Amino acid sequence: MTVSEVMPTGNREDEIQIYDLHKSFGDLEVLTGITTTIHRGEVVCIIGPSGSGKSTLLRCVNLLEQPTKGRIFILNEEITDPDADVDRLRTQMGMVFQSFNLFPHLTALQNCSIAQVRVLKKDPEEAKRIAQENLEKVGLGDRGHSYPAQMSGGQQQRVAIARALSMDPEMMLFDEPTSALDPELVGDVLSVMRDLADGGMTMMVVTHEMAFAREVADRVMFMDGGVIVEEGPPGEVIRNPKEERTRTFLARVLDPTHVHPTTTKYDHPDPQKTAGFEVRGLSHHGE
Amino acid sequence: MSAISSTTTVAPRKKRLSPRKRAQRFRIVQYAVLVLAVVLAALTIDGHQLQQVFFRPDLIVQTIGPELGSAFLNTIIYTTGAFILGLVLGTVLALMKLSQVGPYRWLATIYTEFFRGIPAIIVLLAFSLMGVAFPGFSFPFDPYGAVWVALGMVSAAYMSETIRAGIQAVPKGQIEAARSLGMSPGMSMQRIVLPQAFRIVTPPLTNELVLLTKDSSLVYVIGLFASGYELTKFGRNLANSFANITPLVVAGLCYLVITLPLTYLVRRMETKQRKATR
């Protein structure tokens, strides 16, 4: 079957269907044939070395990057179709960025309500109520009138999650949501994400937090060189990887002495907290 | 190579003053020159004559009156109208420069280069003669309309560059966040990027307003009824009829009343922005 003959399954449980996705930047082939389906309520954690194409995959799903080849169906509607109503489909997918990308000229509440009013055409009062609800959900009910610059990174990221949730999306895409945070702020964001997962949200999460992946993911996807090298339940992929490349990668990131590049930018990472987190992850490893 | 450098370091040096001593001596020289200049000025300049030419009290009193008020107001009206027009047109040009469509970019670039490259006074003269060149044609709000359009078109060329830089200074992640919430490209620009861009360019645009306030003085070259006089034309006419410079000095001081607070505001905004980005 060629890609052009692919039809969406039509099953409403198959929320994201990706067929033979390719993406090149000029001569650089970043994704070289990704095929997978993400089901309703499933939490998929994507792990892999830097430059393996994790962010690109996520950004292709909501068409922030235009795929070079291949087809993607969101809720059985093709988002890669040139005639697709991309803006409407995007309201179904909340996206959380590594660098938060909150709107600095708007308060937390306005960040969470502007798209409801402008895109979903909700009544401003109603939008504000929903925004407040979601801020409470992420533990920031009292910070609605703060501007992003007045909040810590962890708080900003939680507002960003609330902003995405305020559109009442079917699924959420997270691109390394905790990589830009000081270690002591990571926990709050992860716990919000854990609550979301427990609430049945469909989630694609690019992350370096192995403990989170192990505890929360239904499926772990290991990417390297633009392909999915291995995927399966965390118990298999993280504890018992079949592929050599997966093993090498995991050995590196699970090494307690290893500091991931994205965490090296802090001047004084709290060694105790970092170590504690890794140890917590490893204790699960041996259970 | 090493031989050369070793000779230069080894070579016996003239005894030099320490840098601190040298700076001190230089300061003393500067003060000496200043004192000399003041003494010379006091000896040669006739203070009374100076006052009679530049600050004659009776002429100051005669200059200050309802007509000065009207001239002051006209300067503000010419400037404000031109600024608003320039801002709108400048924003359009900035968006054209960032457009995906080649011809828009070229047009905007040609426009900018043209109007930045020719004297504003030529544009002003050209527009003031439109009514003569096209019989029956006249700008609305005569005489303000022609001036607004002429000065607005010139300042738009300058402002478009500033605004374009402001738009580009907004991080790409802002558009991505807006688009990922389902906003269209136009809405993302209008609701997310432009408000941030204008915040960034408020200080340089206020500087542009200061320049425009002074450029509104060019209006004196076009034919006007007395009701359309602004500060420069008004001051010049009085200076001519009194054969004295005092009215021009008063007019100049009136410009300072407008421009000094604006420059002060710019400085405050800039310090605030510097603090915010630290």
Ligand SMILES: Nc1ncnc2c1ncn2[C@@H]1O[C@H](COP(=O)(O)OP(=O)(O)OP(=O)(O)O)[C@@H](O)[C@H]1O
């Ligand atoms: N807009 C772009 N233009 C050119 N090359 C790009 C672009 N975006 C990504 N790339 C390249 O594509 C490759 C994959 O990038 P991607 O961001 O998807 O990796 P990643 O797996 O998310 O890595 P990381 O863990 O560092 O975030 C990298 O080599 C990157 O340099």
Ligand SMILES: [Mg+2]
């Ligand atoms: Mg990435």
